[in-house]
Amino acid sequence: MSIFDMGDYNFYVWSSVFVSMLALFLSYFDAKKKHKDATSTIRNMNKPK
Amino acid sequence: MNIYFQLFSREIRVAFKRWTDALTGFILFFLIAILFPLISDSNKEFLLTIVGPIMMFSAFFASMLSMQNMFKPDFQNGTIEQLMLSKGSFVSLILTKTIAYWLFTSLPLILISGLTASIYFVSASGILIIQLTLLLSTLTMVHINAFTAAITLGIRYPGALMTLIITPITLPILIFGSKTIENSILGADISGPLYFLTGMMMLSFFLGPWITASALKISMD
Amino acid sequence: MNLKKIYKYGSPPNFYRFAMKLEPWCLSLGLFLTAIGSIGGLFIAPKDYQMGDAFRIIYFHVPSAYLSMSAYAAMGIASIIGIVWRSNVAFAVAKSIAPFGALMTAVALITGMLWGKPMWGTAWVWDARLTSEFILLLLYFGYIALHATIKEQKRADRAASLLAILGIVNLPIIHYSVVWWNTLHQASTISKLDSPSIVGEMLWPLLLMIIGYMIFFIGVICRGGSAEVLMREKRSNWVKEV
Numbered sequence: 001m002s003i004f005d006m007g008d009y010n011f012y013v014w015s016s017v018f019v020s021m022l023a024l025f026l027s028y029f030d031a032k033k034k035h036k037d038a039t040s041t042i043r044n045m046n047k048p049k
Numbered sequence: 050m051n052i053y054f055q056l057f058s059r060e061i062r063v064a065f066k067r068w069t070d071a072l073t074g075f076i077l078f079f080l081i082a083i084l085f086p087l088i089s090d091s092n093k094e095f096l097l098t099i100v101g102p103i104m105m106f107s108a109f110f111a112s113m114l115s116m117q118n119m120f121k122p123d124f125q126n127g128t129i130e131q132l133m134l135s136k137g138s139f140v141s142l143i144l145t146k147t148i149a150y151w152l153f154t155s156l157p158l159i160l161i162s163g164l165t166a167s168i169y170f171v172s173a174s175g176i177l178i179i180q181l182t183l184l185l186s187t188l189t190m191v192h193i194n195a196f197t198a199a200i201t202l203g204i205r206y207p208g209a210l211m212t213l214i215i216t217p218i219t220l221p222i223l224i225f226g227s228k229t230i231e232n233s234i235l236g237a238d239i240s241g242p243l244y245f246l247t248g249m250m251m252l253s254f255f256l257g258p259w260i261t262a263s264a265l266k267i268s269m270d
Numbered sequence: 271m272n273l274k275k276i277y278k279y280g281s282p283p284n285f286y287r288f289a290m291k292l293e294p295w296c297l298s299l300g301l302f303l304t305a306i307g308s309i310g311g312l313f314i315a316p317k318d319y320q321m322g323d324a325f326r327i328i329y330f331h332v333p334s335a336y337l338s339m340s341a342y343a344a345m346g347i348a349s350i351i352g353i354v355w356r357s358n359v360a361f362a363v364a365k366s367i368a369p370f371g372a373l374m375t376a377v378a379l380i381t382g383m384l385w386g387k388p389m390w391g392t393a394w395v396w397d398a399r400l401t402s403e404f405i406l407l408l409l410y411f412g413y414i415a416l417h418a419t420i421k422e423q424k425r426a427d428r429a430a431s432l433l434a435i436l437g438i439v440n441l442p443i444i445h446y447s448v449v450w451w452n453t454l455h456q457a458s459t460i461s462k463l464d465s466p467s468i469v470g471e472m473l474w475p476l477l478l479m480i481i482g483y484m485i486f487f488i489g490v491i492c493r494g495g496s497a498e499v500l501m502r503e504k505r506s507n508w509v510k511e512v
Contacts, residue, residue: 024304038497
């Protein structure tokens with residue numbers, strides 16, 4: 001019995017893991033993108049001086 | 050006291066001029082309530098289980114219909130700024146406006162609900178409970194409508210946003226309202242959900258005008 | 271703690287520098303704790319005698335649900351601070367919490383459904399706790415929608431904050447719903463006053479997950495909040511040096 005096998009509940013447990021990790025990474029990359037957008041906007045504002 | 054009475058009578062006169070708004074809500078409520086027994090299999094048990102949610106749901110929708118007209122025309126012709134600068138307390142003036150709004154949009158619903166509920170084979174005492182529940186819940190819902198209208202004041206086409214904002218706040222009222230009606234029909238104890246409804250109504254009377262006034266102040270700058 | 275020190279961080283440039291420095295620590299520590307907690311919960315903790323392996327979903331369901339509520343509470347408090355003290359930093363933090371909180375609420379609902387389907391045969395039931403958590407999701411959506419719809423930044427901040435403050439009422443309803451009503455959802459296993467009703471070997475991964483999620487949350491807010499502060503302070507001098 002592989003340690004990764006959760007028996008009858010295999011699908012449910014692993015999809016929960018997947019959804020949770022997906023949410024964590026999505027939020028991180030969303031925050032990163034917002035920051036990148038903000039800095040690039042400010043850089044564009046300040047360049048043609 | 051004079052200024053509140055003046056505002057109140059002005060609201061009533063304006064509402065009479067825009068009677069089509071109130072009529073639309075009224076007709077919507079009436080239609081939904083009538084159509085359900087007609088289009089579903091109309092045996093008594095089914096209708097009795099469904100009358101609670103339908104009454105609450107149609108009251109909710111009917112009160113949402115003329116929500117935009119609570120503040121938008123007054124905002125456009127500058128009345129709200131006048132109210133803010135006037136002698137009376139802004140919060141109490143909002144309360145007056147809300148009560149006038151309730152009188153015109155929800156009171157007709159409550160009166161006609163007796164007739165519509167009888168289509169669902171509800172007994173006479175059941176009709177009284179339904180009217181009481183609608184009274185309490187519509188009084189709460191008008192405050193929430195006022196807040197939503199105030200907070201979305203400057204936005205063009207706020208329809209979807211208003212629905213999104215108003216739904217989570219109104220959901221508990223709808224749930225407890227239909228629970229009360231359901232309990233009264235089953236003969237179970239209605240005091241639990243009824244006390245909750247009354248509590249929410251009191252809370253909304255205290256908080257509602259204040260938070261609507263804050264929303265209006267934010268939307269006005 | 272010196273009160274003056276806290277006021278110092280209320281100013282945008284100090285907040286920005288502090289948050290950007292804090293962020294990598296929080297993110298890595300948070301991910302680290304979450305990883306250990308996941309491994310502990312998925313592989314090391316023993317099987318529950320009633321639920322078998324399905325109970326392991328608790329290690330993902332509880333942290334996200336707990337975080338969905340604490341994130342909203344933080345958003346509400348930040349909104350109050352923003353309105354009362356007219357603080358741009360507070361509004362920025364509140365706005366950056368919203369997408370994360372909404373995501374956590376959605377994860378809580380989804381993992382709850384994935385747990386409920388094999389356990390009680392139904393993915394959803396309209397009991398008090400699930401309904402109020404769903405209401406929380408809608409409150410988050412309304413907050414985000416208000417920010418997106420109102421074009422003027424200051425007005426959007428204050429209007430959305432008002433909505434957030436109104437929604438705080440929902441939080442005690444969610445938390446105490448399992449106490450006040452008979453719901454399908456089970457009662458709390460961890461409470462502040464009693465000893466937990468869950469055994470030690472199963473408890474430690476859960477605590478690690480909750481703490482790991484919270485620290486990760488702080489890390490994400492550091493970066494998101496900094497981005498928001500930048501957008502609000504576009505025209506000031508300290509931003510040009512960044």
